[in-house]
Amino acid sequence: MRLSLLALLLLSPLAHAQSLSRLREHLDRVPAIDTHDHLWPFEKLPAMVETERGRGVNLSGLWHNSYYMWTNPLTEWKRGMKFVDWWAVAKHDFADARATSFYRYQLSAFTDLYGVDFDTITDEQAAKLDEKIFRNYLDQRWLYEVVTKRANIELMFNDPYWGRYDFGPEYPFAVRVLNVTPLVRGFHRSEFPQQSDDPYHFAKQQNLKLESLDDYLIVLDRLFAVGKEKGCVCLKTTLAYQRTLDFARVAKERAAAHFGKPKSQLAPEQIKEFEDFIMWRLVELSAKHGLPFQIHTGQARIQGSNPMLLVDLIEANPRTKFVLFHGGYPWVGESAVIAMRHKHVWLDSCWLPTLSFSAAKRAYHEWLDAVPSNKILWGADCNHAEGIYGATMFTRRCLAEVLAERVDRGDLTEAHAKRIGEQILRDNALALFPSLKERLWKGQRELKAPK
Numbered sequence: 001m002r003l004s005l006l007a008l009l010l011l012s013p014l015a016h017a018q019s020l021s022r023l024r025e026h027l028d029r030v031p032a033i034d035t036h037d038h039l040w041p042f043e044k045l046p047a048m049v050e051t052e053r054g055r056g057v058n059l060s061g062l063w064h065n066s067y068y069m070w071t072n073p074l075t076e077w078k079r080g081m082k083f084v085d086w087w088a089v090a091k092h093d094f095a096d097a098r099a100t101s102f103y104r105y106q107l108s109a110f111t112d113l114y115g116v117d118f119d120t121i122t123d124e125q126a127a128k129l130d131e132k133i134f135r136n137y138l139d140q141r142w143l144y145e146v147v148t149k150r151a152n153i154e155l156m157f158n159d160p161y162w163g164r165y166d167f168g169p170e171y172p173f174a175v176r177v178l179n180v181t182p183l184v185r186g187f188h189r190s191e192f193p194q195q196s197d198d199p200y201h202f203a204k205q206q207n208l209k210l211e212s213l214d215d216y217l218i219v220l221d222r223l224f225a226v227g228k229e230k231g232c233v234c235l236k237t238t239l240a241y242q243r244t245l246d247f248a249r250v251a252k253e254r255a256a257a258h259f260g261k262p263k264s265q266l267a268p269e270q271i272k273e274f275e276d277f278i279m280w281r282l283v284e285l286s287a288k289h290g291l292p293f294q295i296h297t298g299q300a301r302i303q304g305s306n307p308m309l310l311v312d313l314i315e316a317n318p319r320t321k322f323v324l325f326h327g328g329y330p331w332v333g334e335s336a337v338i339a340m341r342h343k344h345v346w347l348d349s350c351w352l353p354t355l356s357f358s359a360a361k362r363a364y365h366e367w368l369d370a371v372p373s374n375k376i377l378w379g380a381d382c383n384h385a386e387g388i389y390g391a392t393m394f395t396r397r398c399l400a401e402v403l404a405e406r407v408d409r410g411d412l413t414e415a416h417a418k419r420i421g422e423q424i425l426r427d428n429a430l431a432l433f434p435s436l437k438e439r440l441w442k443g444q445r446e447l448k449a450p451k
């Protein structure tokens with residue numbers, strides 16, 4: 001007895017390492033469906049800067065256009081400066097960031113794609129890394145290579161906040177998302193300085209008049225129909241960055257009274273009433289057009305981004321499929337209970353491991369306890385190849401660790417753990433967005449990248 005206990009103690013770390021590495025390998029092979037990214041058109045990538053070699057992406061561009069910047073300092077890149085001059089100062093900026101997920105999520109891109117350990121990088125390695133990055137981005141096939149082959153993503157949802165209603169050309173592996181964030185401000189055309197986000201411009205293109213709230217609701221309906229025709233598979237809103245997620249049920253007459261007035265003639269409560277009314281209509285149109293609604297919850301404006309604020313809206317609209325983004329971080333348990341109580345709610349862990357690897361592990365554990373495994377999704381939520389790669393591998397690792405822990409403690413067979421991993425990385429998105437099945441391409445054809 002004593003001997004077998006000892007044997008168990010000696011063997012268990014080894015057994016854990018083995019089930020973890022088997023699960024990790026299995027999950028890495030799953031062609032993922034990534035439900036959320038912001039990959040700009042190649043020539044407009046925000047990571048492009050003026051370098052001593054000309055315009056392109058460099059190491060500074062990759063860090064400056066990552067979540068690292070949200071909490072950590074980084075020396076500014078000045079147009080055309082020399083890399084060595086930037087690095088001489090910038091290399092000291094990372095000292096206090098080493099443990100943060102906003103720093104660590106991107107590291108696997110440097111080790112796996114460039115063979116460099118950023119934690120211990122030397123000046124010489126940094127200069128070589130910078131040069132390699134620049135060279136890779138001379139050709140947009142680099143994006144295709146990293147996203148579809150190295151990160152093994154088959155389809156990637158792309159939220160085009162740089163031009164929401166343009167429906168311009170996209171990457172062949174990208175899936176269109178209809179970003180509805182600005183639409184709640186449709187009470188006056190002055191709310192839309194950017195033409196590509198302007199429902200008034202869209203109405204004109206469609207020969208629709210837009211002079212009343214009733215007209216506006218018809219325009220929204222048309223926008224949804226056109227979006228769907230152009231391949232959009234869902235709606236997305238990031239209103240949590242601008243206001244509370246508490247959307248009251250407002251009578252139509254009240255909203256109609258505010259229509260046609262510029263912001264300067266409306267009180268903040270009147271603007272909120274209009275926005276609330278439109279949000280409820282968007283939720284109804286989501287059901288009508290069969291476009292699930294991705295809603296940013298958690299980490300934004302902290303006051304007002306708790307997903308619990310959405311419960312009345314969710315409860316009153318059982319035909320709408322709600323997708324709670326980012327696990328509602330830090331309210332991952334709140335997200336779980338909402339999905340537990342409402343079958344028309346899905347939990348999307350996009351961005352969550354990047355926010356906090358530990359919170360993501362806790363979330364996956366709690367969610368697997370509380371909701372069926374077909375309700376959980378993931379997404380990388382980045383804007384360049386290295387970020388997407390890093391966030392994807394960070395998620396695969398996080399998920400593998402959670403599943404291996406459950407296998408080791410005897411709460412899941414390895415076969416079931418593998419299936420759950422496949423569901424979260426791929427199958428659940430295909431079930432929630434069935435039109436994606438027609439867009440699958442791996443094993444059938446190659447995607448051609450323009451040269």
Ligand SMILES: [Zn+2]
Pocket residue numbers: 036037038159381
């Ligand atoms: Zn995002």
